[in-house]
Amino acid sequence: MAGRVKFDKQTAAKADKHALYLLSVQDPDSDIRFMDRVFKKERGRLPLTLREDFCGTAKLCADWVAKKADGEAWGLDLHAPTMKYGHDHYVKPLGERGARVHLLERDVLDGMTTRVDVAVAFNFSYCVFKDRKTLVRYYESVRRGLDDDGVFFTDIHGGPDAQIEVVExxxxxxxxxxxxxAVMDAVSAHAMRYISFEFRDGTKLNRAFSYDWRIWTLPEMVDALYEAGFARVDVYWEGATSSGEGNGVFRKVKRADNEDSWIAYLAAWPR
Ligand SMILES: C[S@@+](CC[C@H](N)C(=O)[O-])C[C@H]1O[C@@H](n2cnc3c(N)ncnc32)[C@H](O)[C@@H]1O
Structure with missing residues (x-):
């Protein structure tokens, strides 16, 4: 677990990039609390089964079964070494419960036959799909894999700052x-993104993760979800602190100001 990794003497050569990624960009506990709240409100019960697309280390799958006594989770990803890391660091420590996490080395476009309550694509991973036809095909694969009263959650980063060069x-x-x-191509909306880690001793894990993305807008995603057969798409917008930072609280909205940089969840319901 990330909490057990010693970070006091971090140096690039010995750094664990997956542990650093988890500390920097993931918050599975908040994701699960958000999904439970929305699902319970809509369906009157808590969800038990999860499909995590683009799962990487499948930390969300591991936390899902750790938290839910009858929970079961499937993680889909193409990159076997990352999944092995996740199995060894997050699934194995769960003991018997770990048997309820299934890691499938697979293209998310192929989906899976077991139907689930909740499917997710988080941290904008769907941006690997560069054209609308493939995005719709992906959403169709997700919809077919949902129970009738299931839901697909995904996220989006938007606002003018999402389309410009940034080093943050x-x-x-x-x-x-x-x-x-990196700079976005205005014609194709393709842009590279990179994650690096710098350490106190002056060393750097340069571009530990690289992403070759299409920067989809929120209305483009909503349109594609409807085209893929979803019956309803809700937008959950993050609230702000007094200093204008995101506060981690997401509420359903019908409209929102296009602030410089924002994060939202989409909830797509098959019925
Ligand atoms: C940004 S990471 C996401 C990790 C994690 N889900 C998260 O929320 O942070 C993107 C992952 O998507 C995987 N990936 C990219 N294209 C894929 C595809 N077509 N099918 C399955 N996995 C894919 C990569 O191997 C990588 O592990």
């Missing part, structure tokens, strides 16, 4: 997380 540094106690956005 966030300091953590023993390292600095660096988010880098």
């Amino acid at each position: 540094r966030t300091k953590h106690p023993a390292f600095t997380y660096v988010w880098e956005q």
Whole structure:
């Protein structure tokens, strides 16, 4: 678990990039609380089964079954070494419960046959799909894999700042997380993103993660979800602190100001 990793003597050569990624960009506990709240409100019960697309280390799957006595989770990803890391660090420590996490080395476009209460695509991973036809095909695969009363949750980063060159540094106690956005091609909306980590001893894990993305807008995603057969798409917008930072509280909205940089969840319901 990330909490057990010693960060006081971090140096690039010995750094665990997955542990640093978890500390910097993931918050599975908040994701699960949000999904439970919305699902319970809509369906009158808590969800039990999860499909995590683009699961990477499948930390969300592991936390899902750790939290839910009858929970079961499937993680889909193409990159076997990352999934192995997740199995060894997050699933194995769960003991018997770990048997209820199933890691499938698979293209998310192929989906899976077991139907679930909740499917997710988080941290904007669907941006690997560069054209609308493939995005719709992906959403169709998700919809087919949902129970009739299931839901698909995904997230989006938007606002003018999502379309420009950015280097943003966030300091953590023993390292600095660096988010880098390269220039976006205005014609195709393709842009590279990079994650690097800098350490107190001056060393750097340069571009530990690289993403070759299409920067989808929120209305484009909503339109594609309806085209894929979803009956309703809700937008959950993050509230702000008095200093204008995101406060982690997401509420359903019909409209929102296009602030410089924002994060939202979408909830797509098959019925
Ligand atoms: C940004 S990471 C996401 C990790 C984690 N889900 C999260 O929320 O932070 C993107 C992952 O998507 C995987 N990936 C990219 N294209 C894929 C595809 N077509 N099918 C399955 N996995 C894919 C990559 O191997 C990588 O592990």
